[in-house]
Amino acid sequence: MLEASVQDEIHGILRETDIPRKLHAAEHLVREQRFVGGATVGAGAPRAVRPGRPAHWTILPALEMTQRPDLQSPDGRFQLMHSVAHIEVSAVELALMAVADFPDQESGYYRDMLSIAGEEVEHAWLLWNRLGEMGGELGQEPVHLALWETAAAHSDLAERLAVVPRILEAKGLDVSAKLRGRLRGARDVASAEVLDRVYHDEIGHVRRGTHWYRTICHRRGLDPESHFIGLAEQFRSTRPIPFDRRGREKAGFTKREMEAVLGRELPDP
Ligand SMILES: [Fe+2]
Ligand SMILES: [Fe+2]
Numbered sequence: 001m002l003e004a005s006v007q008d009e010i011h012g013i014l015r016e017t018d019i020p021r022k023l024h025a026a027e028h029l030v031r032e033q034r035f036v037g038g039a040t041v042g043a044g045a046p047r048a049v050r051p052g053r054p055a056h057w058t059i060l061p062a063l064e065m066t067q068r069p070d071l072q073s074p075d076g077r078f079q080l081m082h083s084v085a086h087i088e089v090s091a092v093e094l095a096l097m098a099v100a101d102f103p104d105q106e107s108g109y110y111r112d113m114l115s116i117a118g119e120e121v122e123h124a125w126l127l128w129n130r131l132g133e134m135g136g137e138l139g140q141e142p143v144h145l146a147l148w149e150t151a152a153a154h155s156d157l158a159e160r161l162a163v164v165p166r167i168l169e170a171k172g173l174d175v176s177a178k179l180r181g182r183l184r185g186a187r188d189v190a191s192a193e194v195l196d197r198v199y200h201d202e203i204g205h206v207r208r209g210t211h212w213y214r215t216i217c218h219r220r221g222l223d224p225e226s227h228f229i230g231l232a233e234q235f236r237s238t239r240p241i242p243f244d245r246r247g248r249e250k251a252g253f254t255k256r257e258m259e260a261v262l263g264r265e266l267p268d269p
Contacts, residue, residue, distance in 0.1 A: 001041070001104055002035055002041045002099065002100070002102075002103035002104070002105070002110065003034065003035055004041045006034060006035050006099070006100070007041050007099075007103060009025075009029055010029070010096045010097070010099060010100035011047070011049045011100060013025045013026050013029065013093075013096060014049040014050075014051050014052065014093055014096065014100075015049060015051070015052045016052050017053055017054050018054065019054070019089060019124075019128075019139070020128075022052070022089070022092070023089075023092065023124055023125060023128075026096060026117055026118075026121050027118070027121050029096075029114070029117075030114050030115070030117055030118035030121065031118075033114065035099065035107065035111075035114070041103035041104075046097075046100070046102070046155045047101075048152045049097075049100075051090070051145065051148050053139075053143070054139055056139070057139045057142075057143060058141075059142070059143055059144065059145060060143070060144055061144060062144040062146035064144075065142060065144050069083075071182045071183060071186050072186055074134070077183065077186060077188050077191060078131070078134050078135075078136055078141075080191075081127060081191055081194075082131060082136070082138065082140070082141045083141070083143075084127055084195070084198075085124065085127035085128060085131055086138065086143045087172070088123040088124040088127050088198070089124050089138070090147040091120040091124075091147070091169070092117055092121050092124055093148060094120075094147060094148070094151050094164050094168075095113055095114070095116045095117035096113075097148075097151060097152075098113040098116075098160065098161075098164065099113045099114060099117075101155065101160070102157050105157075109212055112208045112211075112212065116204075116205050119204075119205070122201075123197075123198050123201065126198070127194065130190065130191060130194050133190065134191075147168060150163060150164075150168065151163065151168075157216050158213065158216045158217055158220065158227060161209050161212055161213035161216060162213055162227065162228050162231045162232075163231060163235075164209065165205055165206050165208070165209020165210070165213070166206060166209055166210060166213060166228065166253075167231065167232060167235050169202055169205055169209065170206050170248060170251065170261075172202055173199065173202055173203065173206065173244040173247040173248060173251070174241060174243050174244045174248075175242055176195060176198075176202075176244065176247075177199075177242070177244060178242050179195060180192045180195050180196060180199070199247075203247055203250050203251050206248075206251035206252070207250065207251045207252050210251060210253070211252070213228070225254055225256055225257060228260070229256065229257060229260040232257065232261045233260055233263075235261075236261065236262075236263050241262075243258075243261075245258065245266070248261075255269075
């Protein structure tokens with residue numbers, strides 16, 4: 001069971017509009033490792049707490065932000081790193097929501113989700129600093145809250161774990177190699193190295209997501225593979241997508257699950 005004050009603290013971090021303050025508060029919560037004992041949270045549906053952003057930022061619907069930046073230009077590389085930086089801030093919030101929204105789990109679940117939140121904070125700082133080195137700052141480009149909107153739309157824990165680590169974060173694995181290659185091709189090794197580090201950690205996030213997803217499914221008598229396949233089909237892209245089979249295998253995907261994500265058969269390994 002989750003301690004009620006931890007849930008309140010997380011809601012405060014989600015609402016925080018100042019990004020460095022948000023990240024410091026998340027770091028503090030992760031370091032404390034305080035989640036059980038004391039007055040616990042009552043049962044009930046997760047409360048959707050919209051994440052705070054500075055008032056001067058431009059927040060657009062994701063559908064209006066489909067332009068692909070040109071990585072041959074410094075501005076395009078900045079736009080790419082800016083969007084990754086905002087994804088990492090959102091990922092901190094999603095990992096904390098995985099704690100606050102599901103107050104009746106075992107301590108091992110909270111320990112894993114908080115350790116993921118801690119790594120997301122590190123990623124957010126890495127990207128924050130990289131934007132500074134590139135001569136800009138987070139918030140100078142428009143952002144969207146689609147990750148939060150998608151997570152908040154899935155208030156069932158098995159679905160949340162299928163959708164957040166296994167669909168959204170796993171998509172990040174798919175695109176990573178190509179982006180890192182293009183950054184190196186444009187001689188932006190510093191940005192590529194930041195994304196190398198993030199990629200390595202994200203495999204661990206998806207793997208831990210897979211572990212808890214399967215644990216929750218088994219506890220409920222759900223078949224994890226067919227439950228995942230049903231959801232993955234709803235998220236399938238109609239365009240050809242890059243696909244990181246090796247990374248996904250390391251993160252625990254079965255061949256049938258990967259085929260559901262791709263919408264086509266894969267050769268045997
Ligand atoms: Fe991350
Ligand atoms: Fe992650």
